[in-house]
Amino acid sequence: MLLSNELVEASSPNKLEQIYQINIDLFTQSGVHYQEWQHEPILDFATDQRISDELGITAAPTKSLFMKLKGGGHCLLLTHRDNRLDSKLVKSLVGKRVSICSNEEMIAAIGCEPGAVCPFGLPEHITLIIDPVLYGFDEIMYTPGKPTSTFSFAGAELNSLLALLPNPQIHLPSSV
Template identity: 80%
Template sequence: MLPEQLEAIYLNNLALFSKAGVGYQQWQHEPILDFETDQRISAELGITAAPTKSLFMKLKGGGHCLLLTHRDSRLDSKLVKSLVGKRVSICSNDEMVAAIGCEPGAVCPFGLPEHITLLIDPVLYSFDELMYTPGKPTMTFAFASDKLDVLLALLPNPQIQLPSAPDLQAHIA
């Protein structure tokens, strides 16, 4: 992983917030590459935003997509297949790094190559704020979830909203 790639992803995210006119908070901390560290750092820094998860997947026959969801949500591969028309599987770390430049455990949902389809889980809109890693595992960004669509509208990526599951929020809490 080249530091220049991570810096470019980070700067892309700053530019996206600026262009969208969306306010955000950011924190610098030790590297977060797993959920346990994420929970500990969030508690230490008083971050109350809902943690997101960006699952980078490959499509059978070629191509990639990314599922942006809540950290505790599970992948419904049958649902994703019905939406993208191909079977999906989680990418290997090496393939992911080569495709998008993010470190495993610190996948950024914004600023991906434009051919990568984004799958957006509507559970994200049920939280007041969302947090994610902007490429650098030593940084965390948070923003109001009601601004997610404003950010997504500025991205060139194809986007698919997952169907709503009203009872999913109860399973996450």
């Protein structure tokens, strides 16, 4: 059963709570075990590293880059925090040039705060681009909409979560 993300509207005052709940539902429906931590807001990599150290979180940090497509539309790249965007590779996969959205455009489109973009619970028309490097980590972590929460789960379980999402999905080619 696919999760429907159409109930999440960018203009909703409870947008972050809705995204958070979609993530809880995703774990429940998939049966994927996860951990959750509550903490001060994380909106940048430095705070993310400090909080991870303080809480003893050892999961690999992810990065969700929200991008606009030339001519209209959006996509999101889910990768490891230290990986860089290869815009030429992404263009070859989606067929359009991509660029990082402005904070204002991103907030209007998905409701997430800059620095706390959630890869799950996005509107159905947004294509997810998945970096297969994430499957190789024992655990990966991300922000589930609320910048005051962090979730982690086994990297090997990523496909179990993705299978429940209605979004179009593209996997980057594996590195050699």
